[in-house]
Amino acid sequence: MDWEFQLPTKIIFGKGSLSRVWESVDRKHVLLVTGKGGFREQFIGRIKKQLSNVKLSVYDNVEPNPTCQNVDGGVEVIEKEGCEFVMALGGGSVIDAAKLMASIAVNKGNAYEYAFGKKKIEKKGLPLVAIPTTAGTGSEVTPFAVISDKEKKLKAPIRNKQLFPKVAIVDPELTASMPAGLTANTGADALSHALEALWSKKAQPITDYLAMRAAKLIFDNLKKACQEPENMDAREEMSLASLLGGMAISNAWTGPSHAISYPLTVYFGAAHGNACSITLPEVMEFNALRSEKINRITQIYGPEKMRELFKEVGLRIRLSEFGVKKEDIPLILDGVVVSTLETNMVEMKKEDIAEILNKIL
């Protein structure tokens, strides 16, 4: 079996590692990209203290499910103020948006052209340090950015090796203030990454090891992290699970559950993690029938165990809970991102997806 694994991002992991931000900054003017929300203030303060000899501009106009406009706004600030370095402090939305800002600042153009047009990111962008405040997206170690166009109701991933951040600083303490709902949602995203990496066509020994370890950490710690928010050991294990899941998909990519999640978010407002996890048990059943490898994994983390975990942490397991009706299924099928679906280890046709959606209605 031939394979390759690429991960150019330096990873700094551990409780308190936010205090090591200064080590990575080697330029004079930094753009700090973040979202809105009071809890970030104390972290921004800690970063500012470490970078007292560096000029710091802040761009906090990134929404959940970031839009092309959010990205273009950040690029404008970089150009106007002459920023030479980008730092992302936030969840996957903030990190994804910052990746594109750093890239477009060098490659020129606008976010829409790269996401939904034909333009390709050719050159390495400005250096980017990614600091996640949630545990799930793994965006700090992936070459992906998911972007939306609200008016046109479009959401799609951009995949490009130039999008890998230069450094990821994963400090589990930053996730401690996440409410239970966000912990469950982001944790479900991490599980989706681990499992989708396992049933990807691009799966290989390293991504399999990373994915299996991530899945175990999630089954052992997600409930604890939701029910005992102050439990720092559980938080640390979930941060590690998220990182390992991100490393797995950075090379194996995601699959059907992500492909189906995009229309569920765009049309029904489903949060990303839950929009992915809702089809995970059925996608697993589909693949287990066609693959001995996945069949073996169902003996450890089977669909029933998954549904039980999702219920325990308050995740939705039926589409009707998002307001989806039977007549909406063609709309969802139309919105499935085909390039992501095609990563699945065996062919999954639109009628197979329709069957899955009908089962969980």
Ligand SMILES: [Fe+2]
């Ligand atoms: Fe995801």
